[in-house]
Amino acid sequence: MLDIPNTAERKRLSVQGLTHSYGGQNAISDVAFDVEAGEIVALLGPSGCGKSTVLRAIAGLIQPKTGRIVLGDQDLADVSARSRGVGMVFQNYALFPHLTVAENIAYPLACQKLPRAERKARVEEMLSLVRLKDYGNRLPRELSGGQQQRVAVARAIAGRPSLLLLDEPFGALDRALRFDLQVELLHLQKTLGITTLIVTHDQEEAQSLANRLVLMNKGNVEQIDTPMAVYDRPKTLFVNTFIGQANLLNGTVLHLDADSTLIGLANDRTLRLPRRLNFTLGSKVTITFRPEEVRLSTQPSESTLPVRMTVSVPLGPSLVHDLVLEDGTALRASEVRGPTTFIPEPGTQLFAEIDTARCHAFPAEPEIMSEETIQQR
Numbered sequence: 001m002l003d004i005p006n007t008a009e010r011k012r013l014s015v016q017g018l019t020h021s022y023g024g025q026n027a028i029s030d031v032a033f034d035v036e037a038g039e040i041v042a043l044l045g046p047s048g049c050g051k052s053t054v055l056r057a058i059a060g061l062i063q064p065k066t067g068r069i070v071l072g073d074q075d076l077a078d079v080s081a082r083s084r085g086v087g088m089v090f091q092n093y094a095l096f097p098h099l100t101v102a103e104n105i106a107y108p109l110a111c112q113k114l115p116r117a118e119r120k121a122r123v124e125e126m127l128s129l130v131r132l133k134d135y136g137n138r139l140p141r142e143l144s145g146g147q148q149q150r151v152a153v154a155r156a157i158a159g160r161p162s163l164l165l166l167d168e169p170f171g172a173l174d175r176a177l178r179f180d181l182q183v184e185l186l187h188l189q190k191t192l193g194i195t196t197l198i199v200t201h202d203q204e205e206a207q208s209l210a211n212r213l214v215l216m217n218k219g220n221v222e223q224i225d226t227p228m229a230v231y232d233r234p235k236t237l238f239v240n241t242f243i244g245q246a247n248l249l250n251g252t253v254l255h256l257d258a259d260s261t262l263i264g265l266a267n268d269r270t271l272r273l274p275r276r277l278n279f280t281l282g283s284k285v286t287i288t289f290r291p292e293e294v295r296l297s298t299q300p301s302e303s304t305l306p307v308r309m310t311v312s313v314p315l316g317p318s319l320v321h322d323l324v325l326e327d328g329t330a331l332r333a334s335e336v337r338g339p340t341t342f343i344p345e346p347g348t349q350l351f352a353e354i355d356t357a358r359c360h361a362f363p364a365e366p367e368i369m370s371e372e373t374i375q376q377r
């Protein structure tokens with residue numbers, strides 16, 4: 001990898017109160033977040049939540065109804081898409097099919113009216129950077145998907161943008177190649193220090209690439225945090241179920257003490273959380289916990305819930321157990337597999353102990369209660 005100092009001026013991106021609608025329907029509402037200079041942030045959320053709309057507004061491809069976008073100390077409201085100093089990479093590469101790799105990379109430089117000699121040097125530099133030194137004379141169709149995407153990245157950064165926007169850049173590639181390109185992109189981004197915003201619906205991609213995640217749902221931002229904080233301390237039920245797997249139990253607040261809360265579950269079962277929840281007595285709540293926070297045993301104790309084994313599946317180093325509670329609610333438990341790990345037969349009666357210190361509680365949401373109780377993505 002080349003050492004290229006000062007390829008672009010590092011700039012902070014600030015998105016404030018961004019709202020946009022298509023045909024009267026709000027696609028995004030009051031979206032606000034910052035990307036620090038040189039930082040990589042992922043915009044993450046399910047299909048249709050408004051991620052691309054945010055990206056398009058930042059790139060200047062659409063004019064938002066309200067809100068401000070500031071790059072460095074410049075408000076971009078009156079700056080054309082071309083003059084924003086933004087490099088973009090899309091899922092479908094969008095290379096010019098009739099131009100060679102080198103000509104594709106040189107294209108934005110020609111638009112910038114960079115002198116020919118400098119253009120040539122910059123193309124060489126970019127080809128080295130994305131490890132395609134000997135491919136300059138090929139046409140895009142003579143490259144693999146991964147190589148084409150590397151050219152798209154090279155073209156996006158050739159003009160030394162101060163902001164790089166990536167919209168599902170590896171969505172069309174298979175898993176192994178995705179991973180390789182993610183590692184490469186990280187390396188490139190660190191080398192160049194370009195402020196980067198990546199849009200993805202793939203939580204693993206977001207978690208492995210980004211310093212911070214912006215979680216979007218139905219046009220709104222629900223949480224902005226580091227990947228670990230989002231996993232460990234989700235602020236909403238949506239975030240909790242979208243990132244990683246979560247078991248959901250519906251219950252009612254039965255009793256509140258100074259340092260514990262008793263939750264009533266189906267079949268007169270109860271769960272005691274070791275803290276006072278911020279709910280009133282009688283509130284309907286949804287209690288969540290991760291599969292790795294469930295321990296199974298063959299003997300009941302005061303704090304266990306009876307469960308019946310549906311199936312146990314070995315997944316690489318772990319063993320994943322699908323279970324049902326007495327009322328039919330599905331429950332998933334996982335454990336690290338060892339040489340002596342016991343794999344119970346389907347139908348076995350077991351007892352689940354939930355790590356109540358790590359449970360989260362949210363106001364019950366009727367539409368989620370009627371869905372499958374274990375959310376898997």
Ligand SMILES: Nc1ncnc2c1ncn2[C@@H]1O[C@H](COP(=O)(O)OP(=O)(O)OP(=O)(O)O)[C@@H](O)[C@H]1O
Pocket residue numbers: 022023027045046047048049050051052053054201
């Ligand atoms: N040009 C358009 N005209 C009308 N509605 C649109 C247009 N573009 C997007 N929308 C709608 O706006 C909402 C947000 O779309 P957007 O493309 O920003 O979502 P997204 O999170 O990027 O989704 P995906 O991951 O599927 O690309 C969706 O409901 C979508 O149907």
